[in-house]
Amino acid sequence: MRYDLIDLRLFRTVVVEGSITAGAARLHLSLPSASARIRALEHHAGVDLLVRGRRGVRPTPTGSALARHAGDVLDDLGRLEGAVAGYRRPAGTPLTLLAGSSAMRRLVPRALVSFLVAHPDVDVVTRERRSADSVRMLADGQADLGVVVVDAREDPRRAEDRLTDDSLVVVGPAGGAPAGREAMTFAEVAEHPLVGLEPDAPLTLTLEANLGEHAPVPRHRGRAVDLGTVVDLAAAGVGLAVVPRHVVDPARGLAVCELAEPFARRTLVLRRGARPGPGVEDLADHLRRGARDAASVST
Template sequence: MLDLERLRALHSVATYGSVSAAADVLHVTTSAVSQQLAKLERETGQKLLERNGRGVRLTDAAELLVEHAEHILSLVERAQADLEAHRGAVVGRLTLGAFATAVRGLVPETLGRLGKDHPDLRVQVRELDPMQSMPLVARGDLDMAVVQDWNNEPLPVPEGLQKAQIFDDVADVALPGDHPLANRATVALQDLVADPWISSSADSICCDWLIHTLRSLGAEPNIAHMAYEIPSQLVLVGAGLGNAILPRLGRVTVPCEVAIAETRPQLTRHVYAVWREEAARRPAIRAALTALRAAAVPAR
């Protein structure tokens, strides 16, 4: 009989490329993963890992076993979801990924509601950009993620995931206080395309969107500086170093040196929750979606 946790360890090594990376994902030591794999080799009578430079690679036998492990782990998750659905209880553990402004603007209220209504559900939150969280949900390393896309650039959802909209969030533009258009309540985005911009990090969905949007308006983006945290972006804007896009969800205190204006056309992003199809029947998934939507009401 193949041991489920040993299969999970092998599957994680195959997915993340190394024993140490698998250990990080599984929240165990590298020694524990190595021991699981050694036991699995004895259990199967097959060599599963071979040295490859400083790392390891999977043998043909391991590759074959990983294919079966994917199906087995998927069936186990579906069985767990069905059992929870049969009980009708919101219990167990839920791992939730969310982008930065959702962590500030949605997650605290969401966790408060879940803690009050479903005290037997343990929720762990990780702050992640959608480009990071979506693959983790697809792999099974997260149960659910709060993600975003923009009205002019939809976010592709990987096969095997389901999504549901939470709400639409509006974004404004932050301008240096001495900007020629700083005294206007509404600013045409076209009038700003040649300006320097402050963006989030290059590997984020917001940076990709900003570049795409400015190029669609006929300008090659001048991304002067990159800062992942919005408070850092606003400090740079206040210093006169560029403009920034400022979502209303999770909005922080705006420095007095920064002017905020609505844009024309209005910038809107769609905020979604995504989860695996196998987990769709889990009461915890439905409860989390309900709590997220309720927490979003003040932000609309």
């Protein structure tokens, strides 16, 4: 069976968006054309690839496998295009790196320093974005590289693309509510005052999206612009915090336990743009090295 690259890109986008309509709009296709392409894929596969519902679509097991392998093919194509683009990319055009709040705490700054020192002729622009927005921008060719969050139960497409565990934990002062606990649900956490990031921060939006409209609404005593300040506030006893484990220094002796929610098990991985520019793989290497160095320090 031959696969059309537009069909593969459409199917992966539909799975990411959870909607054929949104996937079609993202790739500037009409809805009838996109629907016909998806049906043709299912016909050739001989099995349903999507489960249709009133609120959108979700992949069947076969559809998940197709989306994953389609991602591999499109990533390889992106590397091929990037290698060729290196000869026509205007000199001085900066690389665009996308990442969420968690990666912007330590991983991205450290990798950026080492990369820019080692590559004086390459410029980099970093932008903080939610993972879903990063995936869309990468697919649209609006960025070269992204550090995004995936469910820890979902294997990265390549082992080398995995950077570090990004699972969410509950943090409080030594002897505080998380002390002696293996895990707390968000409902239990919300019984206490909280501290967190600003309302429009990627981590805040991710929590709200996953908890849903029926989740308890906690009292936030303070909101900060960076995770370091959030951890400092939690350490001082101002309120509990929900943050990625890797931003908490184990030497501080804080009370820490798992957040007992399905979405809390997360992994930071690398994703490349549809048309990555020269220097992307070097920047990816610095991010991987930074993740390894951080892991060795925390153990």
